[in-house]
Amino acid sequence: MEFLRPASWQEALAAKAEHPAAVPIAGGTDVMVEINFDHRRPAYLMDLNRVTELQEWEIGADTVRLGASVPYTKIMEHLRTELPGLALASHTVASPQIRNRGGVGGNLGTASPAGDAHPALLAGGGQVEAASVRGTRMIPLDDFYLGVKRNALEPDELIRAVHLRKASGPQQFSKVGTRNAMVIAVCAFGIALHPDTRTVRTGIGSAAPTPIRARTAEEFLTAALDEAGLWDSRGPVPPSVAGQFADLVAGAANPIDDVRGTASYRRHALGVMARRTLGWTWQEYRDAN
Numbered sequence: 155m156e157f158l159r160p161a162s163w164q165e166a167l168a169a170k171a172e173h174p175a176a177v178p179i180a181g182g183t184d185v186m187v188e189i190n191f192d193h194r195r196p197a198y199l200m201d202l203n204r205v206t207e208l209q210e211w212e213i214g215a216d217t218v219r220l221g222a223s224v225p226y227t228k229i230m231e232h233l234r235t236e237l238p239g240l241a242l243a244s245h246t247v248a249s250p251q252i253r254n255r256g257g258v259g260g261n262l263g264t265a266s267p268a269g270d271a272h273p274a275l276l277a278g279g280g281q282v283e284a285a286s287v288r289g290t291r292m293i294p295l296d297d298f299y300l301g302v303k304r305n306a307l308e309p310d311e312l313i314r315a316v317h318l319r320k321a322s323g324p325q326q327f328s329k330v331g332t333r334n335a336m337v338i339a340v341c342a343f344g345i346a347l348h349p350d351t352r353t354v355r356t357g358i359g360s361a362a363p364t365p366i367r368a369r370t371a372e373e374f375l376t377a378a379l380d381e382a383g384l385w386d387s388r389g390p391v392p393p394s395v396a397g398q399f400a401d402l403v404a405g406a407a408n409p410i411d412d413v414r415g416t417a418s419y420r421r422h423a424l425g426v427m428a429r430r431t432l433g434w435t436w437q438e439y440r441d442a443n
């Protein structure tokens with residue numbers, strides 16, 4: 155196995171162009187597991203850790219540009235206000251050691267339906283900045299996940315950053331696992347209220363071949379809040395509306411039975427998480443008045 159160690163972003167792109175099959179390694183918390191278990195033996199491994207700009211972030215007027223290798227710990231410590239859903243999701247990843255190494259770029263690179271960042275990213279909204287020697291392109295998160303552990307990157311591309319909308323309202327993330335830490339999600343759910351556009355967005359993890367949004371549920375809730383004038387009045391969400399939202403979220407999932415849980419349990423749990431997280435976020439929105 156050849157080990158490539160680019161010292162700059164340009165060197166990294168050149169190396170990826172020369173060796174498109176090279177496997178990038180950032181925190182290594184997915185890659186090293188695969189290599190150690192001999193699930194993968196790449197001819198080239200490309201260490202991105204000398205490209206320090208990947209570990210930086212910038213807070214702009216409307217968005218946060220999050221470098222691909224910013225570890226979860228930094229997101230929890232520094233971006234709780236701007237990206238509350240992602241910060242909550244980061245808390246549930248593995249253990250402190252893994253959170254000090256792993257980051258969103260690696261979660262996106264692996265593109266597992268169980269990755270914890272995905273529901274929060276989908277609910278918050280944003281784009282992946284993908285680059286190669288051919289140039290840079292922005293891939294909307296909605297178009298990034300193509301299949302189980304398959305993403306929209308071309309072989310010569312690397313993730314440079316993720317551009318995420320700064321929160322304009324409350325966000326929540328909820329995960330069901332067999333215990334409280336060091337656990338792959340049985341299923342997970344993210345919700346973001348966007349009072350600036352009077353919309354609601356969601357993300358579902360571990361309950362379909364890819365992370366997905368519950369679009370029908372989003373459209374239903376957005377319309378229901380609007381019709382009842384609840385964004386202005388900040389009145390309570392009627393239980394019937396919350397119940398229908400939960401049912402639509404459960405119905406959006408396309409889960410399987412596996413060792414972690416059954417499809418019907420996953421659907422049930424998603425409905426519960428949807429109702430609860432809607433309750434928490436809406437209460438926070440009301441209290442902020």
Ligand SMILES: Cc1cc2nc3c(=O)[nH]c(=O)nc-3n(C[C@H](O)[C@H](O)[C@H](O)COP(=O)(O)OP(=O)(O)OC[C@H]3O[C@@H](n4cnc5c(N)ncnc54)[C@H](O)[C@@H]3O)c2cc1C
Pocket residue numbers: 177178179180181182183184185186187202222223246247248249252255256257258259260261262263264268269270271311312313314336337338339
């Ligand atoms: C014990 C343990 C527990 C875990 N628990 C969780 C958990 O609870 N929740 C969860 O979501 N994950 C969990 N994981 C998985 C892992 O920690 C996450 O997926 C993490 O986000 C990976 O980030 P990384 O930087 O370590 O990625 P790496 O392992 O370095 O890379 C992962 C993939 O992304 C690619 N990649 C990395 N950076 C780039 C880039 N800039 N451009 C293009 N491709 C890139 C790599 O080639 C590889 O395919 C766990 C892992 C372990 C070992």
